Amino acid sequence: MSLTSRVPIPGARARQGLTCPYCFAVVPLQDVRFRCRGRAGRRPGCEPVLDETLAEYLGSTAGASLPPVFSATGRRTRAACPGCGQETGNRVCPECHNPLPSAYCDSPGRIVALVGAKNAGKSTYIAVLLHELMNRVGTELDASLVACDDRTIDRYKRDFARPLLEERRLLPTTTSAATSAREPLVYLLTRTRTRRGRGPRLGGGRRTESLALVLFDTAGEDLRSRQVTDLHLRYLEAADAIIFLVDPLELPGARASVAAVPPGPGTGDDPDSEPINIIARVTDALRARHGTPPGRRLPVPVAVALTKIDALRPGLLRQSALHRTRGGEGALDLDDREAVDAQVRALLHEWHAGQLDVYLDQQYADYALFGVSALGGMPEDGRVGPGGVRPYRAEDPLLWLLYRFGMLDGVRPQPAGLDSGG
Numbered sequence: 478m479s480l481t482s483r484v485p486i487p488g489a490r491a492r493q494g495l496t497c498p499y500c501f502a503v504v505p506l507q508d509v510r511f512r513c514r515g516r517a518g519r520r521p522g523c524e525p526v527l528d529e530t531l532a533e534y535l536g537s538t539a540g541a542s543l544p545p546v547f548s549a550t551g552r553r554t555r556a557a558c559p560g561c562g563q564e565t566g567n568r569v570c571p572e573c574h575n576p577l578p579s580a581y582c583d584s585p586g587r588i589v590a591l592v593g594a595k596n597a598g599k600s601t602y603i604a605v606l607l608h609e610l611m612n613r614v615g616t617e618l619d620a621s622l623v624a625c626d627d628r629t630i631d632r633y634k635r636d637f638a639r640p641l642l643e644e645r646r647l648l649p650t651t652t653s654a655a656t657s658a659r660e661p662l663v664y665l666l667t668r669t670r671t672r673r674g675r676g677p678r679l680g681g682g683r684r685t686e687s688l689a690l691v692l693f694d695t696a697g698e699d700l701r702s703r704q705v706t707d708l709h710l711r712y713l714e715a716a717d718a719i720i721f722l723v724d725p726l727e728l729p730g731a732r733a734s735v736a737a738v739p740p741g742p743g744t745g746d747d748p749d750s751e752p753i754n755i756i757a758r759v760t761d762a763l764r765a766r767h768g769t770p771p772g773r774r775l776p777v778p779v780a781v782a783l784t785k786i787d788a789l790r791p792g793l794l795r796q797s798a799l800h801r802t803r804g805g806e807g808a809l810d811l812d813d814r815e816a817v818d819a820q821v822r823a824l825l826h827e828w829h830a831g832q833l834d835v836y837l838d839q840q841y842a843d844y845a846l847f848g849v850s851a852l853g854g855m856p857e858d859g860r861v862g863p864g865g866v867r868p869y870r871a872e873d874p875l876l877w878l879l880y881r882f883g884m885l886d887g888v889r890p891q892p893a894g895l896d897s898g899g
């Protein structure tokens with residue numbers, strides 16, 4: 478099988494400009510604005526002023542006093558501030574005044590959205606995935622994960638890393654966007670690839686590619702109602718790829734496969750919270766937004782991941798692809814990928830949740846199934862289990878998406894002799 482037979486990615490669809498990863502407005506490049514660097518030490522510059530546009534986005538004036546924003550041609554990477562004459566390379570979105578990192582302006586960023594029902598494990602997954610990308614997986618991929626703004630850094634520490642990873646407390650239920658302002662965590666994942674067999678004279682042999690990882694920790698509650706808020710819709714519409722998280726404990730047929738049903742707030746018999754209904758609601762919204770005619774499948778790549786797979790009976794995992802540890806070579810092992818996909822599909826059918834698979838196949842041209850565990854073990858009394866957080870295959874959906882985006886090679890370790898693609 479050819480390893481280069483990747484289909485074109487819809488994310489590469491010609492956009493009229495770039496999509497702001499904060500407010501999801503589509504901005505023509507020439508309309509991108511600049512923010513003065515401000516005064517620092519002996520360097521002259523403008524004084525901070527209240528940025529009302531940013532304050533409106535934040536829903537608060539805290540953190541919105543910054544050096545002024547000005548217009549200049551956003552196609553350039555730098556511009557001189559009309560107030561103080563100093564050059565700045567800080568570009569911002571004209572709609573919400575959030576920073577647009579140059580790597581994001583210069584290479585078409587890709588937005589990955591994360592969705593799931595209440596209690597599916599979204600917040601826990603975000604905490605762990607980001608940690609993995611900043612550490613083990615980042616090293617393996619030779620990729621750096623950099624937060625695009627200080628608020629992302631602060632919020633990741635305060636709401637995710639500190640409670641879950643340091644204090645080992647389970648994360649609280651995410652509050653509804655109706656009661657508290659919601660803002661995405663915006664990161665840039667940058668990977669430098671050295672193209673094998675290409676000398677530096679042929680374009681340098683090194684290519685830097687970026688992916689905007691925009692994680693919007695939606696409250697499951699907000700996806701329950703049909704009135705998905707406008708920001709949610711814009712988020713989903715802007716997404717070049719979607720990760721759906723599904724709690725297997727919510728699949729009625731899976732109960733028998735679970736080692737112990739965890740205590741805590743299950744969603745019970747509420748049909749609005751069933752995974753397939755959440756996915757259907759999001760799919761309807763996507764269809765409306767993309768104007769996809771009925772009968773045609775949506776082109777957005779979708780990774781559907783069963784969460785909490787540590788909760789499945791050990792017997793079920795033994796001898797299974799899910800149980801195998803992924804070999805980490807900075808490439809996607811396509812044999813392993815197919816084996817996991819087939820196993821999760823078999824589990825869904827065994828659990829009488831085959832309709833989920835059928836539905837995805839009808840609606841999406843490109844979807845893949847995963848099994849992940851963010852915690853790696855059952856939590857106890859509101860805390861992470863005694864072994865600490867030991868994530869398991871948490872990065873798999875993201876690796877697959879990187880592969881789909883052409884940012885990661887696919888390899889088949891067996892049989893030997895195949896070109897490793899790329």
Ligand SMILES: Nc1nc2c(ncn2[C@@H]2O[C@H](COP(=O)(O)OP(=O)(O)OP(=O)(O)O)[C@@H](O)[C@H]2O)c(=O)[nH]1
Nearest residue numbers: 595596597598599600601650651697785850851852
């Ligand atoms: N066994 C196991 N349990 C998990 C795992 N991840 C999450 N959980 C459990 O699922 C609960 C909900 O996880 P959250 O990450 O808060 O879920 P959420 O999707 O953010 O929920 P809402 O914010 O209410 O929409 C946690 O409190 C844990 O009890 C996991 O990897 N393994």
Ligand SMILES: [Mg+2]
Nearest residue numbers: 599600650651
């Ligand atoms: Mg949450």
Ligand SMILES: [Zn+2]
Nearest residue numbers: 513523558561
């Ligand atoms: Zn200035």
Ligand SMILES: [Zn+2]
Nearest residue numbers: 497500570573
């Ligand atoms: Zn914006």
